[in-house]
Amino acid sequence: MRYRTYWGCLVLIGVFVASAWQAAAQSDDSIEDLLERGRYANALQQAHDLSATGDAVARSWLAHIYRQGLGVPQDLSRAIELDRASAEAGVARSQNALGHSLIMGLGVEADISAGQAWLHRAAQTGAAQYEFDYARSLTSELADPPDFVEAAVWYQRAADQGFIEAQTNLGILYMTGQGVSQDVDRARAFFLAAANAGDAQAQNNLGLLHVRGDGVPRDYDAAFNWFRLAAEQDLPQALRNLSVLYESGQGAPVDEERARRLLARARALEGGGLEPLLSIIGFPFDPRLHEPDWDMAPDSAEIAAVLGGDPVAVYIQGQRFMRGGSERQDFRLAFSSFEAAARHGMSGAEFSLCLLHANGWGAPQNYRSAYVWCSLAAYRGYPDADVLRDNLALRMTAAQIDAARREIAQRLSQD
Numbered sequence: 362m363r364y365r366t367y368w369g370c371l372v373l374i375g376v377f378v379a380s381a382w383q384a385a386a387q388s389d390d391s392i393e394d395l396l397e398r399g400r401y402a403n404a405l406q407q408a409h410d411l412s413a414t415g416d417a418v419a420r421s422w423l424a425h426i427y428r429q430g431l432g433v434p435q436d437l438s439r440a441i442e443l444d445r446a447s448a449e450a451g452v453a454r455s456q457n458a459l460g461h462s463l464i465m466g467l468g469v470e471a472d473i474s475a476g477q478a479w480l481h482r483a484a485q486t487g488a489a490q491y492e493f494d495y496a497r498s499l500t501s502e503l504a505d506p507p508d509f510v511e512a513a514v515w516y517q518r519a520a521d522q523g524f525i526e527a528q529t530n531l532g533i534l535y536m537t538g539q540g541v542s543q544d545v546d547r548a549r550a551f552f553l554a555a556a557n558a559g560d561a562q563a564q565n566n567l568g569l570l571h572v573r574g575d576g577v578p579r580d581y582d583a584a585f586n587w588f589r590l591a592a593e594q595d596l597p598q599a600l601r602n603l604s605v606l607y608e609s610g611q612g613a614p615v616d617e618e619r620a621r622r623l624l625a626r627a628r629a630l631e632g633g634g635l636e637p638l639l640s641i642i643g644f645p646f647d648p649r650l651h652e653p654d655w656d657m658a659p660d661s662a663e664i665a666a667v668l669g670g671d672p673v674a675v676y677i678q679g680q681r682f683m684r685g686g687s688e689r690q691d692f693r694l695a696f697s698s699f700e701a702a703a704r705h706g707m708s709g710a711e712f713s714l715c716l717l718h719a720n721g722w723g724a725p726q727n728y729r730s731a732y733v734w735c736s737l738a739a740y741r742g743y744p745d746a747d748v749l750r751d752n753l754a755l756r757m758t759a760a761q762i763d764a765a766r767r768e769i770a771q772r773l774s775q776d
Contacts, residue, residue, distance in 0.1 A: 392422045399742040401432025412443075417450035424455060428468075429747050430739045434769050437468025448479060457483035457491050464498060473503050484515060489524040492516075496527070509540030520551065528555040529563040536566075536575075545576035556587065564591035565599040572602075585612030592623065595641065600627035635719070635752045642745060644716055646680055647709030653677060655686035672705035679713060683722075692723020703734070706776060708741035715746065719753060728756050732765045737772060 392411075395404035405426055411419030424443035427436045441462055447455035456479045462469055463476030477498050484495035496515035499508045513534050519527035532551030535544045549570060555563035568587035571580045585606050591599030604623035607616045630637045646652045650673065653659075659667075659681070666674030679698030682691045696717060702710035711734045717723055718731035732753045738746035754762055 392419060396422070396426070396431065401426070401740075401742060405432050417447045417452050417455075420450075421447040421452045421455040421458075424458065428458070430736060430750070431742060431747075432740060434740065434766060434773065435736060435747075435750070437462070441468045448482075453483045453486040453488060453491060456480070457494060460498070461494070464503060473505070477504075487518075489519040489522040489527065492519040492522075493524050493527045493530075496530070500530075509534060511540075513540035525555045525558045525560045526562075528552075529560050529566070532563065532566065545570075549576050556590075561591040561594040561596040561599065564588075565596055565602065568599070568602060581606065581612030583612075595626070595630060597627040597630040600624070600630070635756060638749060638752055639716070639720055642716070642749065644683060644713070647676070647712075648744065650677075650709070655681065655684050670701070672702040672707045672710070676702040676707055676710045676713075679710065683713075692717070696723055703737075706741065708738045708743035708746070711735075711738040711741070712743045712746050715749065719749070728753050729761050729765050732757060732762070733768050733772070736765070736769050740769075740773070 392404050392408055395401075395407065404422070408419050408423040408426060412423050420443050424440045424447065425431075427433060427443065428440035429435070441459070444455040444459040444462065448459045460476045460479035460481075460483065461467070463472045463479065465471065465476075477495070480491070480495040480498050483491040492515045496512040496519065498504065499512040499515070501507070513531065516527045516531040516534065520531050528551045532548040532555070534540050535542075535551065536548035537543070549567070552563045552567045552570070556567050564587045568584040568591065569575070570577050571584035571587065573579070577583075585603070588599045588603040588606065592603045600623045604620040604627065606612045607614075607620040607623065609615070629640055653663075659678070663674055663677065667678050675698050679695045679702065682689075682695035682698060684690070696714070699710040699713045699717070703714060715731045715734035715738060718727045718734065720726065732750060735746045735750035735753060739750050757765070
């Protein structure tokens with residue numbers, strides 16, 4: 362059992378972009394509002410028009426649109442070009458995004474030093490998210506050497522603004538004495554503040570304090586409760602720690618079967634990348650639609666809508682064939698239904714096709730096809746499609762991505 366923190370570089374493009382989006386209010390609320398409401402074509406047009414007048418903030422939103430593929434095919438190179446221009450004009454959002462892109466080599470050759478410099482410029486604006494991102498870059502495995510003293514300064518600034526992850530990481534520094542004088546009481550105070558706000562990493566770290574008796578009495582019941590809260594958020598370390606308690610009977614009755622299940626879940630998630638993400642996503646129903654009772658047979662109105670080619674009804678039919686329930690499970694018919702609904706631009710059907718190809722359900726696993734369908738779903742704003750698309754790209758060659766993007770452009774031209 363080890364204390365853990367948010368020190369690694371982010372794997373998912375969508376994660377840091379979303380954080381950058383939320384970090385600081387800008388003057389172009391109308392573009393942001395359009396994006397939040399899924400009106401991508403309007404947001405794109407407005408961002409283009411304002412960018413043409415030299416509006417650097419609008420150009421930053423345009424970079425976000427291209428980076429995430431919202432209403433346009435994803436284009437990381439174009440996003441870099443736009444972000445660089447806005448960053449040089451002083452837009453913090455683009456400075457932060459450009460810093461991440463340079464560190465991770467997304468759409469541009471990786472350059473850790475240049476990336477950290479841009480993150481530093483963004484952090485100097487005083488936005489807590491940007492202060493945290495810069496501090497994390499100073500302590501990540503890519504930093505050579507890491508600078509814990511400077512990181513502590515920036516974590517403290519973000520923590521003073523109530524930024525939860527910064528509180529957790531600052532607690533780690535005080536726990537280990539890296540960059541600051543070791544102080545277990547201060548570490549616990551930071552962990553407790555973040556844990557009470559729902560941070561899984563802090564909850565896990567508090568559990569470790571109680572297991573070891575670091576600054577608090579050893580208390581396996583308290584440790585169990587903190588580990589359980591963190592495990593419910595699928596934190597791998599917490600799943601492992603909870604597994605140990607169930608196996609040993611400390612803080613919980615001995616339950617070897619549950620211990621094995623928790624350990625298996627932790628191992629799957631610790632694998633990182635695509636498989637854990639697919640496991641977490643599962644096969645969801647479009648959250649924007651009313652979900653039927655799958656054990657009930659479709660009524661006459663639904664059947665009539667399917668026969669009439671209504672895309673929503675056809676999509677629901679595909680879900681019925683995937684799930685079984687009142688219908689027999691049939692992957693082939695599910696594919697056919699989703700493809701029919703996707704021809705009408707239904708993003709839920711496109712995302713379902715992405716999942717079928719990515720998991721190899723009903724057909725050989727095919728990341729290229731999955732990437733195409735996830736890109737189309739992301740283009741229309743389907744939840745999680747952009748994150749899954751970017752993880753699929755990590756499993757593909759440059760030639761496969763280029764071929765997939767040509768297919769995406771061809772499909773979009775037929776909309």
